[in-house]
Amino acid sequence: MVKDRNWYLVPYVVFIVLFVVLPIVLIVYYSFFDIHGDFTFENYIKFFTPVYLKMALSSFWYAFLITAFSLLIAYPTAYFLTKLKYKQLWLLLIIVPSWINLLLKAYAFIGIFGTYGFANAMLETFGIGRQQLLFTDFSFIFVSVYIFIPFMILPIYNALDKLNPSLVDASKDLGASNWTTFSHVIFPLTLDGVKSGCQVVFIPALSLFMLTRLIAGNRVITLGTAVEQHFLVTQNWGMGSTIAVFLIIIMVFIMVISGSRKRGIKL
Amino acid sequence: MRKLVQAFVTVFVISFLLIFIVNRLNAAEGYAGNNTITVYNWGEYIDPDLIDQFEEETGIKVIYETFDSNEAMMVKIDQGGTAYDIAVPSEYAIERMKENDALIPLDHSKLPNLKNIDERFLDLAFDPGNEYSVPYFWGTVGIVYNPTMLEEGRTFTSWDDLWAPDLKNQILLVDGAREVIGFGLNSLHYSLNDTNKDHLQEAKDKLVKLQPNIKAIVGDEIKMLMVNEDAPIGVVWSGDAADMMWENENLDYAVPEEGSNLWFDNMVIPKTAKNVDGAHKFINFMLDAEVAAQNADYVGYSTPNKAAMELLPEETVTDERFYPSPELTDKLEVYENLGPDMLNYYNELYLEFKMHAK
Numbered sequence: 001m002v003k004d005r006n007w008y009l010v011p012y013v014v015f016i017v018l019f020v021v022l023p024i025v026l027i028v029y030y031s032f033f034d035i036h037g038d039f040t041f042e043n044y045i046k047f048f049t050p051v052y053l054k055m056a057l058s059s060f061w062y063a064f065l066i067t068a069f070s071l072l073i074a075y076p077t078a079y080f081l082t083k084l085k086y087k088q089l090w091l092l093l094i095i096v097p098s099w100i101n102l103l104l105k106a107y108a109f110i111g112i113f114g115t116y117g118f119a120n121a122m123l124e125t126f127g128i129g130r131q132q133l134l135f136t137d138f139s140f141i142f143v144s145v146y147i148f149i150p151f152m153i154l155p156i157y158n159a160l161d162k163l164n165p166s167l168v169d170a171s172k173d174l175g176a177s178n179w180t181t182f183s184h185v186i187f188p189l190t191l192d193g194v195k196s197g198c199q200v201v202f203i204p205a206l207s208l209f210m211l212t213r214l215i216a217g218n219r220v221i222t223l224g225t226a227v228e229q230h231f232l233v234t235q236n237w238g239m240g241s242t243i244a245v246f247l248i249i250i251m252v253f254i255m256v257i258s259g260s261r262k263r264g265i266k267l
Numbered sequence: 268m269r270k271l272v273q274a275f276v277t278v279f280v281i282s283f284l285l286i287f288i289v290n291r292l293n294a295a296e297g298y299a300g301n302n303t304i305t306v307y308n309w310g311e312y313i314d315p316d317l318i319d320q321f322e323e324e325t326g327i328k329v330i331y332e333t334f335d336s337n338e339a340m341m342v343k344i345d346q347g348g349t350a351y352d353i354a355v356p357s358e359y360a361i362e363r364m365k366e367n368d369a370l371i372p373l374d375h376s377k378l379p380n381l382k383n384i385d386e387r388f389l390d391l392a393f394d395p396g397n398e399y400s401v402p403y404f405w406g407t408v409g410i411v412y413n414p415t416m417l418e419e420g421r422t423f424t425s426w427d428d429l430w431a432p433d434l435k436n437q438i439l440l441v442d443g444a445r446e447v448i449g450f451g452l453n454s455l456h457y458s459l460n461d462t463n464k465d466h467l468q469e470a471k472d473k474l475v476k477l478q479p480n481i482k483a484i485v486g487d488e489i490k491m492l493m494v495n496e497d498a499p500i501g502v503v504w505s506g507d508a509a510d511m512m513w514e515n516e517n518l519d520y521a522v523p524e525e526g527s528n529l530w531f532d533n534m535v536i537p538k539t540a541k542n543v544d545g546a547h548k549f550i551n552f553m554l555d556a557e558v559a560a561q562n563a564d565y566v567g568y569s570t571p572n573k574a575a576m577e578l579l580p581e582e583t584v585t586d587e588r589f590y591p592s593p594e595l596t597d598k599l600e601v602y603e604n605l606g607p608d609m610l611n612y613y614n615e616l617y618l619e620f621k622m623h624a625k
Contacts, residue, residue: 035608035611036607051618051619051622054622107488110488110491110492114492114495114497115495115496116495116496132482134483134497135482135483213484214485214486214488216483217439217482217483217484217485218442218483218485218621218624219483219624220624221618221621221622221624225621226618229614229618230614232336232338232339232342233336233444233614234607234611234614235338235342235610236607236614
C-alpha cells in the first residue's frame, strides 16, 4: 500500500530535481570556472573585493527599504480591506495591476516621472516646481514598492481575514486599549502573514535588475545588474554564477531566520 | 471550476482554429512550409515595407525577429533553438562568431549587387575579403545635444567638453562598456582598442570624475528621453542620434575631433540557417540600390551603399555629421575583438565606474 502511494510522488520528484536541484547544482558548478573554462576559486576571492561587497551591501539596503515601505503601506491597507463590504472586489482591484507586464509598467513610469511628465505637471500646479524624479532613489523605491505591494498585501490580508474576531472582542472586553489590542493580539496572530509577505518581497527585490536601469538609470547598482552583465555582456558565466550562489545563500538565510514556527491562527 | 475549464477549452479551440486558418491563408498565397527565412535584426532597423516587397518578389516568407545587443544575439544563436537564416551583428561580434565557427561563408556569385557597396567599406580587418559578411549600415559614436537647453554657442568639438563643471546632472550615457570606456580613452588621446592596463585605469579614473555630470546610464530609452528633453546631452550612436533629430528638431549631433568609434552592422548567415539560398536572395535584395536607399531613408543610419547614396537627397549625403569628411574618418577606429580576458577587464572597470554613482 505504502509502495503504491510513493508512485504519486514521481512527477513531483522529477519536477524538483529538474527545475530546482539541477539548476542550483549547475550554478555552483559553473561558479568554480573562469572564462577559459579552467577550475578556479578566483571568482569567490573576487566577490570579497570592495566592488562586489559594496554592491551586495547596496542591494541589501535597497531590498530592505523596499520591504519596509511595502509593509508600512500594505498592513493598514490589508487591515481596512478586511473591514470593507465588498472586500473580494477590492482585493481583486489591488491584484489586477500585478497581471500587467513589469516592463510595461516600468516604461509607463518613465513617462509619468519624466521632466515633462504627469508627476511634474502636478508638482508645478501646486507651486512646488519641477523636480528631478526619474533616476533618483525616490523613484526607484516608489516603483519597486508599487510593483511588489500586491504580494505583501495578499498574505497579510489572508492572515487578518482568518483572525477570529472574538479574540479581538475578548481583548477589548478585558479593558485593553485599541493599541494594546493591536500590538498584543492582532499583530502577533498575523505575524506569519507578515513574514511570508516580507519573504516574497525581499527576495526578488534583492536581485532586481531591469528597474535599476529603466527607473534608476544605473544610479542604483544591485547584484542582479552584475549577474545580467556577466551572463550577457562579458560571458563570464563563472563570476555571474558566483554572485548567484551568494544570492541563494542570502535567500536561504532569510528563509531560515524568518521561518514560521507554526503558531497562532491554528484555533 | 467547470466554467473555468470551459473557458480554457474555448480559448484553446479558438487559438487552434486561428492558427489553422492562418496556415491555410499562407498556403493559398503560395508560402510553402519550407520557403521561409528567419531574419534576426536589431529593433527598428528595417523599413517594414521592404519585407513585404521581398516576399512579393521572391515568394519567400520572412519571419522577422529582433534583438537589442550583440551578446544576447550570439547567445541565442549558440543555443540554436531557432533556425535563423540572417543575422546582423556588429564587427567585433563577427570576429567572435568566426572564431566559434558560427557563420556560413557567403557565395559571392549569388550576390551580384555587392558591387554597389563603397570600396571603403569592403575587405575590412574584421572580415578580409568579405568572406562571411556584407555591411548593412555604419556610423559613429558621438554627442547629441539640445542647444535650446544649453547656454548659447556651446559646442562639443572635444570629448573634454563633457567634463565642464557647469553641466551637473545633464548627461545621459548609453549603457555599453566599450562605448563608455572608449570615449574615456579617446578623451585621453588613447586608442579605443587600448589594452594597456595603466591607460585603461587612467580612463576609468577620468570617467569617475565625470559622474557628477551624469544624469543616468540607460539603454534604448535614451532616444525617448532626449526627444522629450529630459536631458540636454547624450552620448549615443549616430543612428540613434539621427532618429532623435528626426523627432525633435532642436537636437544636434557632433563627433568629437579626438576621434571616436566607427562601427558596422553586417548581414551574415549563421550556422543555424536552414534556407541558405533564400538568405543569399535576401542579402542581394537588401543591397539593391533602390532598396538600400529606401531603407537608409527610413532607418536614418548611414548606408555603405554607393549606388544608394546617389539616390538619396543631396542634403542627406553631404551632411558631415553622418557622412563625415575623410579627415575625421581617418581618426575613427573600428572595435577590435580584444579577447575574453580584456573584454572582462573592460567590463570590470565599467562596473567599478558605475558603482561610483554616489
